[in-house]
Amino acid sequence: MHKPKYQRVILKLSGEALAGNEGFGINPPTIQEFVKELKAVHDLGVELAIVVGGGNIWRGQIGAQMGMERAQADYMGMLATVMNALALQDTLENAGVPTRVQTSIEMRQIAEPYIRRRAERHLEKGRVVIFAGGTGNPYFSTDTTAALRAAEINADVILMAKNNVDGVYSADPKIDQAAVKFEELTHLEVISKGLQVMDSTASSLSMDNDIPLVVFNLNEPGNIQRAVMGENIGTTVRGK
Numbered sequence: 001m002h003k004p005k006y007q008r009v010i011l012k013l014s015g016e017a018l019a020g021n022e023g024f025g026i027n028p029p030t031i032q033e034f035v036k037e038l039k040a041v042h043d044l045g046v047e048l049a050i051v052v053g054g055g056n057i058w059r060g061q062i063g064a065q066m067g068m069e070r071a072q073a074d075y076m077g078m079l080a081t082v083m084n085a086l087a088l089q090d091t092l093e094n095a096g097v098p099t100r101v102q103t104s105i106e107m108r109q110i111a112e113p114y115i116r117r118r119a120e121r122h123l124e125k126g127r128v129v130i131f132a133g134g135t136g137n138p139y140f141s142t143d144t145t146a147a148l149r150a151a152e153i154n155a156d157v158i159l160m161a162k163n164n165v166d167g168v169y170s171a172d173p174k175i176d177q178a179a180v181k182f183e184e185l186t187h188l189e190v191i192s193k194g195l196q197v198m199d200s201t202a203s204s205l206s207m208d209n210d211i212p213l214v215v216f217n218l219n220e221p222g223n224i225q226r227a228v229m230g231e232n233i234g235t236t237v238r239g240k
Contacts, residue, residue, distance in 0.1 A: 005230030008047040008123060011038075012146040012198075013161055015084050016052035017218055024056060026087050035091045037224045038128065042097050046228055047123040049153065050130045051146040052088060054080025064072035078105060081142060085132035086110065098127040104136030116152050123153065141218075143198035149206040158211055159227050160198065161218035167235035168197050168215050183232070184197040186239045188215075197237065212238040 020027030026149050041049055057080035063073025085101045092099040101111040112118065114131065122129050128134070132143050150158050151222045168190070171179040186226030187207030197203065197215060206213055213226050226233045 002184060002229060004044050004046050004228045006046065006228055008155050009041075009049070009157050009159055009228060010150045010153075011048065011050045011159045011161060011224065012143065013050055013052045013088075013218075015056040015080065015162065017056075018052075018084055018159065019056040020206065026056065026084070029088060031091050033221075034218075035088070035095050036091060036095070037222065039097050040164050040222075040225050041228050042126075042128060043127075044225070044228065047126075049123060049127045049149065050085075050088065050128065051121070051142055051149060052081055052084045053142040054078070054084055056080075057083060071138035074140075075105075076133075078132075078134045078136070081134060082107065082111065082132040085130040088130055090206050092128055098125075099130065099133055100127050101130045104133040105132070115165065121147075121152055124238055141199050141202065143202035144205065147198070147202040147209075147211065150211050151205065151209040155185065155211065158206065158213045159224065160213055160215045161224065162215060164217060164219050166220070166233070166235070167216075167218040168195055170195075182235050185235060185237045187237055188239075190237055197235075199234070206237075209217045210239070212236060 018026050018031050020030030054077045059078050082103055087091050087103050089099045102114040102119055103111045104114045106113045119129050131149050134142055146158050168182045169179040173179040187203055191200060191203050214234055214236050216223050216227050223233055
């Protein structure tokens with residue numbers, strides 16, 4: 001087997017991905033399938049960190065409809081990511097993969113507080129680290145969390161796993177049949193073209209720290225491992 005292209009990776013996993021076809025909550029067969037893929041990557045000796053979203057439990061639009069203050073709604077979203085992280089941790093450990101959850105909002109009874117050097121040490125010891133709670137601040141997405149943590153732990157790449165989307169397109173391929181898929185882009189092109197890869201704060205942070213991004217379809221079995229090995233399975237975003 002070829003050596004993995006990336007040795008230390010951050011996988012950005014949306015909360016919606018854990019819901020499967022249910023659209024809400026956590027679907028056990030779905031999370032178990034993801035864990036099989038994560039275990040295969042871990043078994044390659046890759047240092048794996050995960051940033052998980054919370055959209056399967058709480059979405060900001062619901063708060064807006066309730067007239068809720070944005071900061072309050074965002075904190076609820078951060079708590080949702082912690083619930084997903086704990087579910088992911090338990091499933092990983094049941095599969096024999098040592099895992100640590102670190103939260104940006106302290107809740108010591110259930111997880112470690114985020115400490116950069118401790119996270120790096122866990123990775124060096126072969127533990128999967130799940131970063132939960134976003135950045136710990138409202139107004140910042142989990143995309144930004146992925147870019148921030150990738151910069152902090154010197155990750156080789158951010159793997160942006162998308163639901164039934166196999167890369168970055170010039171337009172929504174479900175709406176516009178003339179939409180063109182990009183094989184490679186720069187971060188600056190993503191920002192200037194207004195492509196919906198990740199939010200502008202996350203894109204700028206990735207560009208400033210020269211962190212490559214691989215966007216691929218999560219729903220294709222084996223794609224996480226293919227992305228780690230460096231296969232051309234989606235869109236690669238790098239450089240300025």
